[in-house]
Amino acid sequence: MSDTHAESVAFVRETAIPPALPPATVSGPVKWMRDNLFPTWANGLLTVAALYIIYLILSSSLPWLLGGIWNAESLAQCREILQGNSAACFAVLSERWNQLLFGFKYPPELYWRPTLAFVLLFIAAAPVLFFDLPRKLLIFTGIYPFLAYWLIWGGTILTPLIALLGVVVGYLVFNRFVKGSFAAGMFGGVAAALVVWILGGMVFSGADLFSLRSVSSRDLGGFMLNMMLGITCVSLSVPIGIALALGRQSDLPIVKYICVVFIEFIRGVPLITLLFVASVMLSYFFPPERTVDLFLRVVIMITMFSSAYIAEVIRGGLAALPKGQYEAADSLGLDYPQAMRLIILPQALKISIPGIVNIAVGLFKDTTLVSVITLFDIVGMIRGPILASTDWNGVYWELFMFASVLFFIVCYSISQYSQWLERRLATDHR
Amino acid sequence: MKQSVFFGALTGAVLVGGIAGAATLDDVKARGKLNCGVTTGLVGFAAPDANGNWEGFDVAVCRAVAAAVLGDPNAVEFVPTTGKTRFTALASGEIDMLARNTTWTFSRDTDLKFDFVGINYYDGQGFIVPKALGVTSAKDLDGATVCIQTGTTTELNLADYFRANNISYEPVPIETNAEGQQQYLAGACDAYTTDASGLAATRATFETPSDHVILPEIISKEPLGPLVRHGDNDWGDIVMWTLNALIAAEEYGVTSANVEELSAAAGDNPEVNRLLGTEDNLGAMIGLDATWAKDAIAAGGNYGEIFEKNIGESTPIGLARGLNAQWTEGGLLYAPPFR
Numbered sequence: 001m002s003d004t005h006a007e008s009v010a011f012v013r014e015t016a017i018p019p020a021l022p023p024a025t026v027s028g029p030v031k032w033m034r035d036n037l038f039p040t041w042a043n044g045l046l047t048v049a050a051l052y053i054i055y056l057i058l059s060s061s062l063p064w065l066l067g068g069i070w071n072a073e074s075l076a077q078c079r080e081i082l083q084g085n086s087a088a089c090f091a092v093l094s095e096r097w098n099q100l101l102f103g104f105k106y107p108p109e110l111y112w113r114p115t116l117a118f119v120l121l122f123i124a125a126a127p128v129l130f131f132d133l134p135r136k137l138l139i140f141t142g143i144y145p146f147l148a149y150w151l152i153w154g155g156t157i158l159t160p161l162i163a164l165l166g167v168v169v170g171y172l173v174f175n176r177f178v179k180g181s182f183a184a185g186m187f188g189g190v191a192a193a194l195v196v197w198i199l200g201g202m203v204f205s206g207a208d209l210f211s212l213r214s215v216s217s218r219d220l221g222g223f224m225l226n227m228m229l230g231i232t233c234v235s236l237s238v239p240i241g242i243a244l245a246l247g248r249q250s251d252l253p254i255v256k257y258i259c260v261v262f263i264e265f266i267r268g269v270p271l272i273t274l275l276f277v278a279s280v281m282l283s284y285f286f287p288p289e290r291t292v293d294l295f296l297r298v299v300i301m302i303t304m305f306s307s308a309y310i311a312e313v314i315r316g317g318l319a320a321l322p323k324g325q326y327e328a329a330d331s332l333g334l335d336y337p338q339a340m341r342l343i344i345l346p347q348a349l350k351i352s353i354p355g356i357v358n359i360a361v362g363l364f365k366d367t368t369l370v371s372v373i374t375l376f377d378i379v380g381m382i383r384g385p386i387l388a389s390t391d392w393n394g395v396y397w398e399l400f401m402f403a404s405v406l407f408f409i410v411c412y413s414i415s416q417y418s419q420w421l422e423r424r425l426a427t428d429h430r
Numbered sequence: 431m432k433q434s435v436f437f438g439a440l441t442g443a444v445l446v447g448g449i450a451g452a453a454t455l456d457d458v459k460a461r462g463k464l465n466c467g468v469t470t471g472l473v474g475f476a477a478p479d480a481n482g483n484w485e486g487f488d489v490a491v492c493r494a495v496a497a498a499v500l501g502d503p504n505a506v507e508f509v510p511t512t513g514k515t516r517f518t519a520l521a522s523g524e525i526d527m528l529a530r531n532t533t534w535t536f537s538r539d540t541d542l543k544f545d546f547v548g549i550n551y552y553d554g555q556g557f558i559v560p561k562a563l564g565v566t567s568a569k570d571l572d573g574a575t576v577c578i579q580t581g582t583t584t585e586l587n588l589a590d591y592f593r594a595n596n597i598s599y600e601p602v603p604i605e606t607n608a609e610g611q612q613q614y615l616a617g618a619c620d621a622y623t624t625d626a627s628g629l630a631a632t633r634a635t636f637e638t639p640s641d642h643v644i645l646p647e648i649i650s651k652e653p654l655g656p657l658v659r660h661g662d663n664d665w666g667d668i669v670m671w672t673l674n675a676l677i678a679a680e681e682y683g684v685t686s687a688n689v690e691e692l693s694a695a696a697g698d699n700p701e702v703n704r705l706l707g708t709e710d711n712l713g714a715m716i717g718l719d720a721t722w723a724k725d726a727i728a729a730g731g732n733y734g735e736i737f738e739k740n741i742g743e744s745t746p747i748g749l750a751r752g753l754n755a756q757w758t759e760g761g762l763l764y765a766p767p768f769r
Contacts, residue, residue, distance in 0.1 A: 076746065079637060095480055104482040280518045372605075374470055374510045384510065385478045387608035388471025390746055394635035396612050 063087065068398075070094050074391035092395045093402055096386050100402065103221015103376050104385055110154075110213060114224050117148040121231070129417060142167075152220070152228070154212035162200030166193040182337040217295035221376035223406055228295075229377075230364035230410075233302040237363070238356065240303065241310025242349075246340065248315060259311070266308035272369055274301040279373035298370055306363045313355035317348035350425050357418035361411045378403050454526050454658070454665035455717055458499055463507045466492035467525035470510040472607060473631040474741040474749075475531050484508045487740040488529040491550055491656050491673060494726040495527065498672045498718060503729035512606075513581040517542055520659060527669050529656040531625070533583045543660040547670035550655050550733075552753040552762055554648035555584050556626040558633060561641050563620060568647040572597040577610045577619035579603075584624055587650040607632070621645075625652050631747040668716050675723040678705060678765035679732035681756050686731035693724040705768045712768060723768075733763065 024030050038044035068088035072078040078089035093100070102111055124144035127137035146160035170193030178185030220228070247259035266274075278297040286292065321344060329339035349356075371380030382399045386392050458464050468476040468488055476486035484492075484506075493503040509525045520528045521543065531553075532538070534546040557576075559565045568591070578585050580603045592599050602619045604610045611632050614622035622632070626648060633639045656673065658666045679685070682702050684692055693706040703709035707720035714720070730736050734756075741749045755761025 075635065099480070099482070104478045276514075280515055280522075284518075284522050372512065372514075374512055374515060376470075376510070380470070383606055383608055384470035386471075387606075388469075388473050388477035389479060390473055390477075391480075393473045393608075393631070394611065394637075396608075 075394050076391075088398050089395055090398055092386065092392045092398055096381075096392070099222060099381055099386065100378055100399075101222045102224050103219065103381060105219035105221065105376075106215060106224075107213070107219075110215065113151045113154070113212070117151040118224075118227070120144060120147065129421075150212065152215070153217070154214040157210040157212075158200075158204045162197060162204065165200065166196035169193060169196045178337075182335070217293045220295065222381055223378045223403075225370070225375060225377040226364070226367045226407075227410075229299065229302060229367040229370065232299050233306055233363060233367075234360045236299070236303045237307035237310055240307035241356075242314055242345070244307060244311035245314035245318060248311065249318060262304075263308045263311050266304055267312070271302070271305050271366055272372065274305055275369060275373050277301070279375075294375065298373070298375065302363065302367070306359055309359050310356055313359060314348060314352050316355065317350075317352035318344065320351050321347055353418055353422055353425070357414060361414055364411060364414070365407060378406065454662050455499065455668065458526055462500065463505050464492065464496040464499060464527070465507045465509055465525045466495070467509050467511045467516055467519050467528040467530055468492065469530045470512055470606070472531060472628070473635075474627075474745065474747045476508075476529075478508075485740070487551065487736060488531060488656075490730040490736040490740065491529040491676075492527070493729045494676055495656075495669055495672045497725040497729035498675075498722040499668060501719070501721075501725050503725075513579065517544070520544065520657070523659070526665070527656055527658050531654045532657060534653045534655050534657075535583060538657075544657045545660050545663075545666045546655050546657045547666050548655050548673040549653040549762075550673060551627065551653075553625040553627050553652035553654050555587050555623060555650040555652060556629050556648050557621045557623045557645040558614070558629045558642050559621045559645060561643050565621075565643075565645070568645045568649065569595055569597065571599060571621055573599070574620040575600045575602050575618070577602045577604050577613050577622045579607065579610060579624060580605065582624075583650070583652065588623055591649040611635070625654075627741065627747075627749055630749055631741075634746045634748060664717065668718065671716060672722075672726050674765040675705060675726050675768075676733040676736065677756075677763050678768060679723075679727045680734040680763075681758065681765065684727055684732055686728055686735060689724055689727045693721065701768055 021027070025034070037047045064087055067085070068090040069078050069081055070090050071094065072081060072089065072091035073095070075089060075092070078091055082089075098108060098111065102114065106114070121144070123137075124141045127133045127135065127141055143164065146164045149163075150157055150160045170189040173192040174185040174189030176185070177188045244259050244263055247255050248263065250256045250259070275298065278301040279294065282292065282297055325343060325347065326339070329343040334342065368377055368379040370377050371383060374380070374384075376384060382403060386399060387395070468484065468486075471477045472486070472488075474486055476484060476488045478484050489508070492506050492508065496506045497503040509519060511519050511525075511528070511530060516528055516530050516532065517538075519525050528544075529550075531551070532546075533553075534549065538544055539546055557568050557571070559571075565571060571592075576588060576599050578588055578601050585601070588599070588601070602613060604613055607624065607628055610622055610624065613619055614632075615636070622629070624632075626644065629644050633642055633644065636642060656669055658669055678701075679689075682699060682705070684702060684705070689706070692702060693708060696703045696708040700709060704712055706724045707713055707722070711720045713722045716722075719725075731739070737749075737751065737754065738744060741747045743750060751759075751761060753762050755763065757764040
């Protein structure tokens with residue numbers, strides 16, 4: 001049967017046609033553009049207008065950026081090289097690079113010390129930020145603040161060693177007594193640490209061991225100062241903020257009202273007022289030779305400020321937990337510290353991450369406010385010494401752009417990390 | 431932080447009464463350093479260079495005092511202050527003297543309890559406007575927006591001047607001179623007002639200085655000078671006479687180049703001899719070495735040299751001596767006799 005019509009068919013295809021590409025209009029860049037850029041006439045017009053605006057911005061800024069002068073000794077020389085053309089004078093960055101990063105008084109031969117402290121910061125921060133890493137690394141994190149202090153300020157290693165020893169002894173005492181009662185462990189630990197610090201201060205005062213050249217706080221500056229203030233204050237204000245948030249929910253009236261008054265007072269006062277108090281008012285209370293270090297004063301003020309905000313963010317997290325969680329913890333027979341540590345805080349903190357990161361980013365940028373109390377952070381360096389030098393008076397865009405780039409890098413990384421953390425911790429039922 | 435912080439907090443309350451009575455000269459000598467308040471940065475008057483060394487017209491006064499008291503022009507701890515923090519820094523004892531282009535006024539001298547010890551620069555407040563604005567006199571500025579530094583006498587002078595001439599203006603408050611320049615260039619204000627020296631320095635940095643004019647009106651007297659705390663007259667005398675020594679040195683032709691030679695042995699001019707300590711011992715009367723004035727002059731030169739090096743016509747700022755010339759040359763500088 002099959003042969004019957006064999007002659008009547010002109011052609012029989014014996015192999016399959018190779019699959020053709022879809023028409024250009026329904027796939028690839030053309031389709032993407034049709035879907036996203038030109039789906040309707042109105043959208044198409046808007047796209048063209050937007051492209052034109054982007055072109056305008058780039059065509060005026062790119063030549064300025066790319067044609068920038070990197071080698072000159074003063075603004076006048078820059079202008080001489082440019083011959084009336086408009087381009088950036090980045091030479092100010094290359095000449096004052098170290099001043100922008102380290103301030104104008106940090107001894108240049110010691111720049112390696114803060115740089116090393118900065119590099120070690122990543123190692124110290126890694127186990128805290130990424131909890132998949134081996135937990136043993138946390139030991140280095142614990143040592144890091146004391147090491148960084150020694151590297152940046154110099155002086156004898158005994159000062160940070162005694163401080164570290166006090167913390168370790170305090171922790172051991174805390175561990176010993178915490179099984180009996182949390183309060184006993186806490187107060188015992190603090191008392192033990194104080195005893196070690198005072199005794200150590202007496203025994204070793206004047207001793208000189210592994211001494212690095214000492215640098216005073218007044219000599220710190222540049223972006224280094226912003227980083228130091230930001231990192232110190234964020235890492236101090238998170239635990240203090242947690243304590244304040246828990247204190248505000250406490251059933252003990254005195255604890256509760258101390259926390260409420262503290263939080264409400266600090267939140268009701270602008271940061272810049274607190275900084276003025278730190279720099280100007282406090283010097284009236286101390287004799288000139290015996291003042292608290294200016295850096296420490298500023299750290300205390302900024303930490304107080306941000307811990308009050310973080311406390312409120314965490315309180316939001318605590319309030320978001322269903323009451324059943326608290327009752328479940330109680331019904332398991334956990335006492336207050338255990339319930340908080342094992343059940344309540346892990347959930348509350350997870351909810352609070354975006355808020356905490358928001359405050360951390362804001363706090364980091366707020367560290368530039370210290371320039372108004374004559375600390376030479378990066379903005380202080382730009383507004384003061386660099387713009388006031390006869391060579392560079394009149395360069396604005398280049399310097400402030402540089403500062404923005406540095407801040408953007410740091411703040412964007414913080415924000416990216418927090419998004420990763422949120423995804424990593426996402427255990428809710430979707 | 432350090433142990434000193436810890437104990438400082440404890441001893442702070444005990445020692446707080448000790449500020450007022452202590453003699454500043456003894457403190458400075460014991461410390462081995464002069465704490466001198468300067469601005470956070472003003473072109474020509476005070477700014478650190480690329481190596482972090484402070485230089486400028488006000489800085490030179492600090493160095494001269496340090497040289498006179500301690501014999502070393504580098505024994506100075508420069509404490510940068512802003513317009514808002516300068517007086518508290520001096521009053522609280524954080525600094526021993528303030529050389530920060532500060533205008534000598536009645537209330538600062540009396541009410542704020544400071545002593546101005548002299549005048550190192552006679553300034554006056556002026557206006558700069560873009561040439562395109564077509565303004566030739568400050569009286570034409572009716573309704574103009576004016577950039578003005580807050581917390582300074584210029585702010586008050588401006589209000590007085592416009593009220594006296596019955597014209598209106600809108601102030602644009604700014605914090606620093608650098609910010610003022612930028613706001614003015616960006617067109618945020620029609621005119622920028624500050625001390626005439628500052629205007630000249632500002633205009634020198636513009637890309638096309640000729641597009642801007644400094645109006646002829648000088649609306650205020652701004653005698654700028656170093657100041658000390660009220661109540662320690664011995665210390666005030668030292669700063670005052672160090673400044674006078676710099677001014678007198680120019681008058682008598684003592685320069686950094688010939689000061690060594692002139693102070694080696696007594697010369698013909700008895701006034702120079704007394705100044706440089708080769709005749710009489712003026713230094714002992716203010717508790718310093720006989721060579722105090724010689725050290726102060728050797729630090730950065732006499733007044734004229736300091737002026738030329740930092741703000742004079744050979745620098746980009748290019749200020750003429752004007753009122754700041756010696757009295758013998760028609761200026762106002764007049765050092766009392768060294769006798």
